[in-house]
Amino acid sequence: MSKRQSTKYKIDRRMGENIWGRPKSPVNRRQYGPGQHGQRRKGKMSDFGLQLRAKQKLKGYYGDVREKQFRKIYEEAARRKGDTSENLIGLLESRLDAVVYRAKFVPTIFAARQFVNHGHVNVNGRRTNIQSYQCKPGDVIEVREKSKQLTIVLEAVGLAERDVPDYIEVDHNKMVATYRRIPGLHDVPYPVQMEPNLVVEFYSR
Template sequence: MSKRHSVKYKIDRRMGENIWGRPKSPANKREYGPGQHGQRRKGKLSDFGVQLRAKQKLKGYYGNISEKQFRKVYAEASRMKGDTSENLIGLLERRLDAIVYRAKFVPTVFAARQFINHGHVKVNGKRVNISSYQIRPGDVIEVREKSKQLALVLEATQSAERDVPDYIDVDHNKMTATYSRVPGFSDVPYPVQMEPNLVVEFYSR
């Protein structure tokens, strides 16, 4: 998998939560953080600490996006009309890797990134290999014909671990997904509580 694949569960351990809701997560057995100091008693977080943690959790959930890229998404959300936290979630859920993951074409968001980078995905009939590509309502995402029988894809589509949200219409027989609308925060099936309002507070300090 991608470079981050081998360390992705450290995000779970650091947060003390199973942020992807996966049964393999070590956070299910060890709620303390990774490393030799992970079991130290944790003090009460400051307001800044709470905001930072909320940002790290949301950023980590989407494949541990780089800080530069995540800040860019926030800046775009703040320029848009309406609630910035809702805009932030809408932009993150419009990412191609997020939609490939939501459509259950792959088992994890990390796998989605590599799957896209290796050219297995088309958008409206054209191959796209940029994970952060912004999808618009009505766009059709499909797995390339040669990639439909990959073990990774078959495993993901048959998994009962999670459901496809209602803002994506999926046909697993044809391996296509249509992005029907930009979701609101309450529409997104996060396995744990996300707090985009605290992320907005963090960046607007």
């Protein structure tokens, strides 16, 4: 389903971390960046470098969201009441492609984006093909009837490498998920440490 496998693995190697916790990640074998200069010894990173890296890691985790779109998400998080970094995570996790990925309807976030884009998903009974659609608590996300037997869906359900978080309720027999609540940072099962506070600092400069 996803054609961006090389890009996905490049993000892993650039970050030097297996950010999706995938067993096939090249970081499991080579913990240095891609390219001829990937093995150079790294000096101490500046504050700006740490902030930029945190932003790239979070942006990459959600399918390498475009910068313009990611900045809009940050601006919305900053506009809302409460902690901006928590709001940022809540908005990212409320994206339809993220909910489809968390519900284990597909194996990767890249596949989730394509799955939604190709019209395989209904939200509250209506076909929705906008990856960035913001789900609300109580929304029902369902794989369309004709898509339930796709190989990618059947394989994803059986993946043992990740569990469905408690803010999403899923019936894999019916391929239906309910988005129960907006999560905070500590609710999200990231395989690596995410630092949205540094992302906020990056955009607040």
